[in-house]
Amino acid sequence: MTTADARESTPSSKAPRTERGRKTLRKLLDAAAIEFGEKGFHEASITGITRRAGTALGSFYTYFDSKDEIFRALVDDLSGKVREAARDALQSELPALETERAALAGFLSFAREHKEIYRIIDECEFVDPQSFRHHYETTARRIHERLEEGMNRGELREGLGEAHAWAIMGMNVFLGLRYAVWSEEAAPEEVAELANSILRDGIAPRSSNKG
Amino acid sequence: MTTADARESTPSSKAPRTERGRKTLRKLLDAAAIEFGEKGFHEASITGITRRAGTALGSFYTYFDSKDEIFRALVDDLSGKVREAARDALQSELPALETERAALAGFLSFAREHKEIYRIIDECEFVDPQSFRHHYETTARRIHERLEEGMNRGELREGLGEAHAWAIMGMNVFLGLRYAVWSEEAAPEEVAELANSILRDGIAPRSSNKG
The missing domain is CATH 1.10.357.10 (Tetracycline Repressor, domain 2)
Incomplete structure (x- = not known):
């Protein structure tokens, strides 16, 4: 995450508060880079991201509301x-x-x-x-x-x-x-x-x- | 059309042979530039292109087989x-x-x-x-x-x-x-x-x- 930036990657209410949370968020973003990079935005899916990240679907929704939101992040x-x-x-x-x-x-x-x-x-x-x-x-x-x-x-x-x-x-x-x-x-x-x-x-x- | 180019915009079998044909092809490409530019590839349509060009749908298929083909051209x-x-x-x-x-x-x-x-x-x-x-x-x-x-x-x-x-x-x-x-x-x-x-x-x- 780039807290020094003018815009936050995730709304502050959703920013992880624990080290474990930060790791999960990192895994999701790294998985998203591969998923979007390989498939493109339209073919990419949230389950594709969580599968690559090895996280539960619920974890995704802890940090993001939608595919658009994780793409922006x-x-x-x-x-x-x-x-x-x-x-x-x-x-x-x-x-x-x-x-x-x-x-x-x-x-x-x-x-x-x-x-x-x-x-x-x-x-x-x-x-x-x-x-x-x-x-x-x-x-x-x-x-x-x-x-x-x-x-x-x-x-x-x-x-x-x-x-x-x-x-x-x-x-x-x-x-x-x-x-x-x-x-x-x-x-x-x-x-x-x-x-x-x-x-x-x-x-x-x-x-x-x-x- | 850029005949000097390494690749032709249309397969030679479909290249217009008359001045009128060249004008129609020009109209279709100009209309395609506006249609794809405004709507993007996925939302753009062949009928959108022919409507903007003021040509019949048949004219489109005289020169192109598909939306992909006119996009490439x-x-x-x-x-x-x-x-x-x-x-x-x-x-x-x-x-x-x-x-x-x-x-x-x-x-x-x-x-x-x-x-x-x-x-x-x-x-x-x-x-x-x-x-x-x-x-x-x-x-x-x-x-x-x-x-x-x-x-x-x-x-x-x-x-x-x-x-x-x-x-x-x-x-x-x-x-x-x-x-x-x-x-x-x-x-x-x-x-x-x-x-x-x-x-x-x-x-x-x-x-x-x-x-």
């Missing part, structure tokens, strides 16, 4: 995991450009292990458009904040704004689709370095940059 | 229009970096007028995964070819490859979602210039680029 949960994957890669105090590389490498590694995330977030556009938009808006805002921090420290050029954050997010999302979900032919670090070279130098001839 | 058709929108912007012989800016500005203008394209291509991931993949692979290949041409002419730095093309495509797709579909608060030219500044200079401080 799952999108929030995955959104939080994406954030954590990037953040884990940023533990040390890196310069701003290195931060972007580490965040992308962290995301690519995460996406390799959780390929279902693409299908789930993408299907969210149809099942719950608001959560879809929320996911990308918060992700872009996070990148935008990193850019502002980099500008404040003089490590990035002036004038970077929201559009640049969306451009970087788009790069990262499509590189993940290509090199984490569809194929693993290039290592996350290698792909992150190629993308980072655009942020570092652009794509113009180096001599003209240095001229 | 529509994705190919939109894919071709995206290519044309970028190509129209490239009529004059621009330097490679200007070409990328013009291609993005052209795409953003097109996406504003055809906001439904996002929903249709995105839903394609679920309705017809192969067409979804084909759309992005051909788009990335086109960008990759432009990068190679730019490298050959010495207008772009060496070493740009497929990953850079996917990064640029991702930038363009997400800038379109944000600034063409969700909001029109910034002009296509303005957004294209912000994205182009990344390709031109990267995001590092300019002084360090200039050594």
Whole structure:
């Protein structure tokens, strides 16, 4: 669960109060990721989720009212995991450009292990458009904040704004689709370095940059 | 229809042979874009499409066997229009970096007028995964070819490859979602210039680029 987020994954009245409850909720969300990832929203079922989770049907209804509700909670949960994957890669105090590389490498590694995330977030556009938009808006805002921090420290050029954050997010999302979900032919670090070279130098001839 | 494409939108046996036939097919595809864009694949219907097109049901079956088939044809058709929108912007012989800016500005203008394209291509991931993949692979290949041409002419730095093309495509797709579909608060030219500044200079401080 991502309590730091603007929206809670479950209404607070349903949030688990015990460690055992938290474990059950975790099992249900992990099972939901597999069920929705494999079957898609429409074919997925609550009993499919509880079977995979090894929990009783009653446990499901302790935390969620419907398939829609656990899907929404799952999108929030995955959104939080994406954030954590990037953040884990940023533990040390890196310069701003290195931060972007580490965040992308962290995301690519995460996406390799959780390929279902693409299908789930993408299907969210149809099942719950608001959560879809929320996911990308918060992700872009996070990148935008990193850019502002980099500008404040003089490590990035002036004038970077929201559009640049969306451009970087788009790069990262499509590189993940290509090199984490569809194929693993290039290592996350290698792909992150190629993308980072655009942020570092652009794509113009180096001599003209240095001229 | 995008006859230059690797795949034809309709099997050749069903391709229209007369000008009148081509007009009817065009009407059906335009109507399908609105029907699928508004209702989504599952809620959309063949009668909904022919009603919007103002054609008889029989005309539909002259060209398509099913809702799936016109959906696939529509994705190919939109894919071709995206290519044309970028190509129209490239009529004059621009330097490679200007070409990328013009291609993005052209795409953003097109996406504003055809906001439904996002929903249709995105839903394609679920309705017809192969067409979804084909759309992005051909788009990335086109960008990759432009990068190679730019490298050959010495207008772009060496070493740009497929990953850079996917990064640029991702930038363009997400800038379109944000600034063409969700909001029109910034002009296509303005957004294209912000994205182009990344390709031109990267995001590092300019002084360090200039050594």
